[in-house]
Amino acid sequence: MGANSSSISDLSENEYLKRLSGAESISENDPFWNQLLSFSFTTPTNSAELKLLEEATVSVCKSLVENNPRTGNLGALIKVFLSRTKELKISAECQNHLFIWQAHNALFLISCLLKVFISQMPEEEMQLHFTYEEKSPVTYQADSEDLIEELLCCLIKLIIDIPLLDITYGISLEAVSTLVVFLSCQLFHKEILRQSISHKYLMHGRCLPYTSRLVKTLLYNFIRQEKRPPPGTHIFEQQSDGGGLLYGLASGVATGLWTVFTLGGVGSKPAPHQEQSSPLASQSLLLLLVLANLTDAPDTPNPYRQAIMSFKNTQDNTAFPSSNPHAFQINFNSLYTALCEQQKSDQATLLLYMLLHQNSNVRTYMLARTDMENLVVPILEILYHVEERNSHHVYMALIILLILTEDDGFNRSIHEVILKNITWYSERVLTEISLGSLLILVVIRTIQYNMTRTRDKYLHTNCLAALANMSAQFRSLHQYAAQRIISYTCRHLRRYVSVLDKLYFPHSHCSTLQHCFSTLSDNGEELLSLTCSHILRSYASRLLTSAVH
Numbered sequence: 312m313g314a315n316s317s318s319i320s321d322l323s324e325n326e327y328l329k330r331l332s333g334a335e336s337i338s339e340n341d342p343f344w345n346q347l348l349s350f351s352f353t354t355p356t357n358s359a360e361l362k363l364l365e366e367a368t369v370s371v372c373k374s375l376v377e378n379n380p381r382t383g384n385l386g387a388l389i390k391v392f393l394s395r396t397k398e399l400k401i402s403a404e405c406q407n408h409l410f411i412w413q414a415h416n417a418l419f420l421i422s423c424l425l426k427v428f429i430s431q432m433p434e435e436e437m438q439l440h441f442t443y444e445e446k447s448p449v450t451y452q453a454d455s456e457d458l459i460e461e462l463l464c465c466l467i468k469l470i471i472d473i474p475l476l477d478i479t480y481g482i483s484l485e486a487v488s489t490l491v492v493f494l495s496c497q498l499f500h501k502e503i504l505r506q507s508i509s510h511k512y513l514m515h516g517r518c519l520p521y522t523s524r525l526v527k528t529l530l531y532n533f534i535r536q537e538k539r540p541p542p543g544t545h546i547f548e549q550q551s552d553g554g555g556l557l558y559g560l561a562s563g564v565a566t567g568l569w570t571v572f573t574l575g576g577v578g579s580k581p582a583p584h585q586e587q588s589s590p591l592a593s594q595s596l597l598l599l600l601v602l603a604n605l606t607d608a609p610d611t612p613n614p615y616r617q618a619i620m621s622f623k624n625t626q627d628n629t630a631f632p633s634s635n636p637h638a639f640q641i642n643f644n645s646l647y648t649a650l651c652e653q654q655k656s657d658q659a660t661l662l663l664y665m666l667l668h669q670n671s672n673v674r675t676y677m678l679a680r681t682d683m684e685n686l687v688v689p690i691l692e693i694l695y696h697v698e699e700r701n702s703h704h705v706y707m708a709l710i711i712l713l714i715l716t717e718d719d720g721f722n723r724s725i726h727e728v729i730l731k732n733i734t735w736y737s738e739r740v741l742t743e744i745s746l747g748s749l750l751i752l753v754v755i756r757t758i759q760y761n762m763t764r765t766r767d768k769y770l771h772t773n774c775l776a777a778l779a780n781m782s783a784q785f786r787s788l789h790q791y792a793a794q795r796i797i798s799y800t801c802r803h804l805r806r807y808v809s810v811l812d813k814l815y816f817p818h819s820h821c822s823t824l825q826h827c828f829s830t831l832s833d834n835g836e837e838l839l840s841l842t843c844s845h846i847l848r849s850y851a852s853r854l855l856t857s858a859v860h
Contacts, residue, residue: 319360322367332375336382344391348413372427383443385424389462392417396465400472403479415482422489429496434508460512466490471524477540480591487594494601505606514608523639526618530641532595534649538588596658603665620669624676643676654689657704664707667714678718684728684746691753692735697760709773712750716777722784725750739791747781748789754778755795
């Protein structure tokens with residue numbers, strides 16, 4: 312790094328990085344740190360560039376791993392960063408670009424090095440690298456074993472305390488990304504980690520009092536979808552030697568970690584536009600989901616999950632329960648709007664599922680909304696484009712519909728909402744259709760796709776369960792929706808009857824039908840029950856109306 316470094320190709324031979332990773336101990340007060348942190352390196356903006364960065368720094372990282380037990384330079388770098396963060400808030404208020412820029416660069420280095428340490432060694436060995444002091448090998452300070460906790464606590468305070476301005480956007484993003492890196496140790500273990508060092512510090516001690524504020528800040532980062540600042544707002548003037556001081560936005564780490572630590576790691580197709588426009592919102596959401604899904608400690612439940620399960624609307628004046636110290640309030644209208652707008656992201660869909668499933672305040676609020684189409688239509692669009700989505704995203708969208716259709720009020724209201732010109736539905740031009748009829752069409756189409764392609768029993772059962780939940784409230788169905796219900800029911804009943812015939816009269820060969828039956832189990836009965844339920848209820852309703860008149 313340093314003032315003369317400006318590209319990834321220069322890193323392997325960079326004199327400042329060589330000294331950092333070399334055999335010489337560097338004091339926290341050495342002027343070297345000012346030189347190291349004044350680099351003009353533009354951080355990567357995509358996974359390909361991030362891979363180049365990792366390949367270019369392999370030798371530097373390997374050298375640091377070998378020499379750090381004798382030099383303690385990793386700990387010195389962290390202490391330099393910690394000392395600079397004490398004045399970050401004042402620097403932001405005073406528009407001190409230089410100070411914030413160097414603090415960001417220090418954190419970027421820590422994040423990159425931390426990723427290497429976590430991926431290449433056990434957690435216990437990595438912890439020792441935080442405790443080594445300079446001079447003799449494998450010697451560590453008695454009171455420095457909490458340097459990890461101090462760094463974690465500092466990152467949390469940075470996220471919740473530093474105002475989000477153009478000049479602080481980069482370091483706020485880097486703080487969120489570094490916490491994600493800390494929690495990435497699960498990726499390198501086959502078993503579920505229940506006593507991770509980072510988990511222990513985040514759930515106990517100095518970090519615990521900041522739980523609700525951290526969750527609230529991450530939620531608001533997601534809600535606001537703050538775009539990264541224009542380049543001109545955080546670039547220093549070019550020097551005469553061409554080595555300008557670029558206040559690099561940490562979008563490289565954001566993009567790289569996105570691919571590894573999200574559902575993208577198992578075949579997701581994330582939306583590039585969202586990642587590029589608001590990396591802080593994307594990373595904040597990712598960190599929130601990781602924190603919420605940490606395993607409970609042996610003696611205490613996960614406080615971040617508790618916070619997500621219990622937060623309330625800002626308009627709710629009821630007292631917080633004394634049993635939950637992590638409760639807080641947030642603007643539900645803003646949260647609802649953000650969730651409606653971001654459903655193309657599987658991370659946002661997972662957040663929506665978690666809130667509907669675990670937070671009764673959010674679920675009650677959403678079901679009482681009079682504009683549910685803003686939320687339901689994006690979910691239906693996910694199911695409609697099932698072939699373009701990964702299975703996790705489709706399952707989450709389907710379970711969300713299943714949760715919503717468990718409410719009778721929802722099932723009634725969706726038939727009263729009229730939609731116009733659904734352009735993404737290509738099978739037929741829908742100039743005007745109720746939300747309920749559209750939901751039926753999309754779910755039946757998902758069943759058809761599953762029958763011909765994936766043949767996933769879990770997906771099939773949940774689609775039918777959603778239809779069964781709605782069946783008692785079918786009202787004024789669109790002609791095309793009614794036609795699809797009848798045609799698909801008849802088709803599956805024919806299959807069901809054929810299979811039953813072959814099972815009870817097994818004289819003819821029917822291996823194909825038997826395989827179909829074993830895959831679909833009793834779904835034929837469910838379809839029959841669904842159709843009969845609707846027909847009988849409609850008939851009973853007409854009889855009652857006739858009796859009244």
